[in-house]
Amino acid sequence: MKVARFVAALWLCGSATVIAAPQDEPPAPAAEVPPVEPPPEEQAPDGEQASDEAAADAAALDAEIASQELSGDAQVRLDAARDAVVQIRGFFHKSETSAFHGSGFAVDDGRRIVTNYHVVAQAVLHPRQYRLEYLASDGRTGPLHILAIDVRNDLAVVAAEDLELPPLRLRSEIPAQGERAWSIGFPLNLGLTITEGVANGLVEDSIVQRIHYTGAINGGMSGGPALDTRGRVYGVNVSVVSGRQLVGFIVPARHIPPLLARVREPMDLSLSAQQLRQRVTAQVLAYEAEVLETQPDPAATQSVQGYALPTQISPHVECSTVDESSPHVLVGVDTVSCWIPALIRVQQGVHVAGLSMRHRVLQSEGLHPLQFERQVNRLAAAPRRTGSAAHVSPFACRDALVSLDGFDARISTCVRQYRLFAGLYDFDVTVVSIDDEHQALVSRLALQGVSFDTGKKTMERYLGALQWRP
């Protein structure tokens, strides 16, 4: 399941493992140099280009580099990109050893460095606690400034005052499935590394665009360039599925030019932390307005035991009928589960703009009403909520008996606010029907990291769609 993959994705920002590795030595040449393969045929642009300008650029680039194709050897590719790639390191206060690190590469005029938002997130959110530094291939180091961030695509543009590197060229079209590809970065602080793999096209029905890459990506390679057969950057290493084999994800490079456009000359190196944080919130809200607030017409429902249960209250919702084990032998359960995964990571361990619904219709099969009620109450109180006191404040709740469409229910709504992002809320709505002694609906809507208005609107849509039509 795609969602599960994403949710389980391990983010690549490495921890402070300081394993000394010779970074200047080129990788030892392979004993047998493989024969140079003819480059695969160039794929036609697949029509999803960022802009016409980008398309024209790409076409010009294609013509220009048609004559200078690189060999299939990883060593050649690494040597070509070596000077453009830097290691991005974050330091806690005045500490000498890094707290986290990732990779980045020069683009555009060579003065701007692209990396992942999650590599620099700590420095964006806590600028007094963390500072960023680059480590270039020639051993130079210096402080980095954040110029622009794109939370949705997990991208960031950083720059240093006196740093100019040979830029890498971007490729805006998505590589075809099966195209050979390489990823470069600093995995686990082991020094500059290149891995070889295969690009497997865009991940289908994902709300955020990601290219599926079958090849080794490891913590610390985040923000590093993903190269195609001609040495062009088709994307940025972003995440990997932990505990699986070589399932990695790449942010398509087409999202880089719009971000660069935002940071044209003169370079503004003085964005305040508050401005950056406001941008984070604003980008999350823009994303969720698109993902959560668009409504299909009419909202799809699923009928279970006489209840009409909302499923696709937004086009991005995925649903499945879960075969859930019943809480009791004499209670039958029909479960419908729907969700939009929380794909936007604003902070370590904080993913926002997610939705999940779980409708459960319970049937008493010979239980006394008091006993059945006990099972219903248990189920309603059972869901485990996650959240750390470091990131969210406690819930505030409101509870009442309400007449819904065709049935009476108790509705409990709980809302909590994010500590760092005052504009983001978690919603937790529990609906329990109370008018039947032998059948009950226990339904829950949970929204993760949404604005209050979006949350309330979504909740209204959800409550409005719940019906009992025997």
Added chain:
Amino acid sequence: MLVEQVGMQGQAVLRQRFAGAGTECRVGRDLGCDIVVDDEHAAPQHALLTLLEDGRVNVRDLGTRNGTRVDGKLVPADAGAIIEQGEIIVGTTRLRVRTRHVPIGTERVFRREFVRRHRTLLATAGVLACAGFGAFVQWLDAPSSMLRSVTKGGLVACGLIALWSGLWALTTKLNQGTWRVRLHVTIASIGAALCAWGYWVVGLVSFTAQWPELVHIGIAAIGVAVLAALYLHLREATHYRRRMTFALAGAATLVIGAVAWIIAIGVDDGDVNRVNLGPEVRLGAARFVPNRDISDYLAGVDELRLAAARERQKSLLNAPLADADD
């Protein structure tokens, strides 16, 4: 003049009456004294109590190192003190003195007579109510092996009552020489049954009335029941007077309440994942409860924005963000 030597729990362990003006009562360790005390802090000839003609008592200290106290105050060595009643402390021994000047009220009605007379019946009823509650709680879960679970619930309730009553009976035996098992069983079981069933019923009523505060009143009522039970246990098991017993029972109730409160707070406080779902749902209660309109409810949800902001402020006060503001 009546002189009583007071024991550990305030009860009289020795009682002696003196009559006739000019009668003297000598107190000390010496065997020649009228009241001989076994107290290393008392002198052989410690204090002299003289019944005056007007019926009052003159207390004099006989030049001791520790002195003699009347109602906490040292008796002046030369003058002595004249009292109608009071507590005299000789060394560490307490003597209560009473004269005919002290009015005597009518007798108190013995209110626990009913309990004492019907203790077998009441004890049985109480135990049954507790066992019934234990069994009921098990039955609510609709266990797969009904007989076993229900029996277990009943037996656990009985076991707890037996343990609690046994401890009180032992205390009674040590203090009073009798066990009074049925009395303690009655107090414990009826108290526990009131608390358990009462809380359950209050929960039901609070949902039906849609009045969650009722649960707090129920908890207060449970506190009163605990206080009453402890008071009665103490009265049966010790020699303390009413006021002292009440103070002890009150203190114990406060301690129990505080511990319960700390446990509850410790579980709840600052847990960002705790959700208060309100009173438990009672299916079929819909016919008693007036429902609200959905738009009415949603209007109320708007207030959550403020409430959530308050929670955030609180949380920021408790644990400020690292460099939150520039």
